[in-house]
Amino acid sequence: MPRTSFEDLNCSIARSLDALGxxxxxxxxxxxxxxxRRFADFERDLGISKNVLAARLRALVEHGILERVDEGVHGxxxxxxxxxxxxxxxxxLTALREWGDRWVFGEGHEPYxxxxxxxxxxxxxxVVRGADGRALTRRDLRGEAGPGADETTRQRFGRRxxxxx
Amino acid sequence: MPRTSFEDLNCSIARSLDALGxxxxxxxxxxxxxxxRRFADFERDLGISKNVLAARLRALVEHGILERVDEGVHGxxxxxxxxxxxxxxxxxLTALREWGDRWVFGEGHEPYxxxxxxxxxxxxxxVVRGADGRALTRRDLRGEAGPGADETTRQRFGRRxxxxx
DNA sequence: CAGTATCCTCGCAGATACTG
DNA sequence: CAGTATCTGCGAGGATACTG
Numbered sequence: 001m002p003r004t005s006f007e008d009l010n011c012s013i014a015r016s017l018d019a020l021g022x023x024x025x026x027x028x029x030x031x032x033x034x035x036x037r038r039f040a041d042f043e044r045d046l047g048i049s050k051n052v053l054a055a056r057l058r059a060l061v062e063h064g065i066l067e068r069v070d071e072g073v074h075g076x077x078x079x080x081x082x083x084x085x086x087x088x089x090x091x092x093l094t095a096l097r098e099w100g101d102r103w104v105f106g107e108g109h110e111p112y113x114x115x116x117x118x119x120x121x122x123x124x125x126x127v128v129r130g131a132d133g134r135a136l137t138r139r140d141l142r143g144e145a146g147p148g149a150d151e152t153t154r155q156r157f158g159r160r161x162x163x164x165x
Numbered sequence: 166m167p168r169t170s171f172e173d174l175n176c177s178i179a180r181s182l183d184a185l186g187x188x189x190x191x192x193x194x195x196x197x198x199x200x201x202r203r204f205a206d207f208e209r210d211l212g213i214s215k216n217v218l219a220a221r222l223r224a225l226v227e228h229g230i231l232e233r234v235d236e237g238v239h240g241x242x243x244x245x246x247x248x249x250x251x252x253x254x255x256x257x258l259t260a261l262r263e264w265g266d267r268w269v270f271g272e273g274h275e276p277y278x279x280x281x282x283x284x285x286x287x288x289x290x291x292v293v294r295g296a297d298g299r300a301l302t303r304r305d306l307r308g309e310a311g312p313g314a315d316e317t318t319r320q321r322f323g324r325r326x327x328x329x330x
Numbered sequence: 331c332a333g334t335a336t337c338c339t340c341g342c343a344g345a346t347a348c349t350g
Numbered sequence: 351c352a353g354t355a356t357c358t359g360c361g362a363g364g365a366t367a368c369t370g
Contacts, residue, residue: 016265021188049345051344051354097178104183204333
């Protein structure tokens with residue numbers, strides 16, 4: 001049996017990993033917290049292939065973490081927005097980021113600070129702020145500008161294999 | 166390319182997932198926080214095969230999250246204990262567990278409460294307490310007793326495939 | 331007990347072409 | 351734009367036998 005499912009274990013960690021354990025899922029959620037909503041934007045930001053992205057998004061929708069909203073504007077336009085269940089994952093992402101800031105990166109790394117912007121309306125994205133307090137734009141997140149900007153994009157090529165275990 | 170490595174991304178979340186993104190790793194760490202230390206115990210508690218467990222433990226040691234300690238008692242005896250870097254992952258596990266308690270499990274689930282027992286000496290395990298405050302033993306964790314006991318063990322058989330995405 | 335060595339399988343993931 | 355459909359393959363993960 002290739003990949004074991006933990007859904008029958010009476011353990012919150014194991015069950016959570018059933019929904020989040022995939023390698024891409026947490027990065028998709030990270031982008032979702034950064035305000036990414038559209039299929040093509042996830043695709044470009046993450047450098048993930050269409051079919052894999054479609055499968056992961058579908059699974060997240062089925063788990064009730066994302067919601068697929070039809071923005072019936074001219075032409076087909078769908079958006080994937082975090083549900084309350086999805087937004088509740090912010091502490092997980094935050095803990096992960098803080099650990100990485102402290103233990104994986106060196107001291108020189110300027111961490112992002114993610115703060116909720118509770119305007120009430122759920123589809124509103126969160127505000128992503130750099131260490132200087134400046135709110136970052138989508139362009140910053142694409143690695144085109146900004147302090148310690150995220151270079152998620154443009155990584156479609158030049159990837160490296162993980163250290164073979 | 167099968168599995169993408171995120172080690173060249175300037176993002177703490179992505180980099181963290183490079184060390185933790187594996188499906189088994191978080192559960193191994195969960196057990197480590199529960200005081201599991203020996204190869205055979207991880208093997209039995211998780212129902213993981215020897216080669217996979219060996220690979221995951223080796224990777225965790227290489228990442229500096231676990232340390233392989235030779236307990237040179239009669240016969241070969243090694244223990245895998247959390248390093249400071251590994252213990253720093255407690256907030257991540259906690260956030261994951263709390264999310265699962267709230268959103269994956271229903272209201273009826275009695276969550277575990279994990280508290281640090283800082284006796285100073287690092288090899289000391291953490292204390293795992295049930296919702297009633299009683300400290301849980303290894304037997305509890307094996308699903309043989311205790312309130313809402315973890316049934317990680319005995320799951321070697323009867324696993325289910327994850328919902329095919 | 332704590333692994334290593336082998337073999338096998340099936341799913342994740344990548345690439346590409348196609349559709350409404 | 352937002353996917354589906356199809357093909358391919360690599361390697362994580364499982365099972366088992368063997369070793370100091």
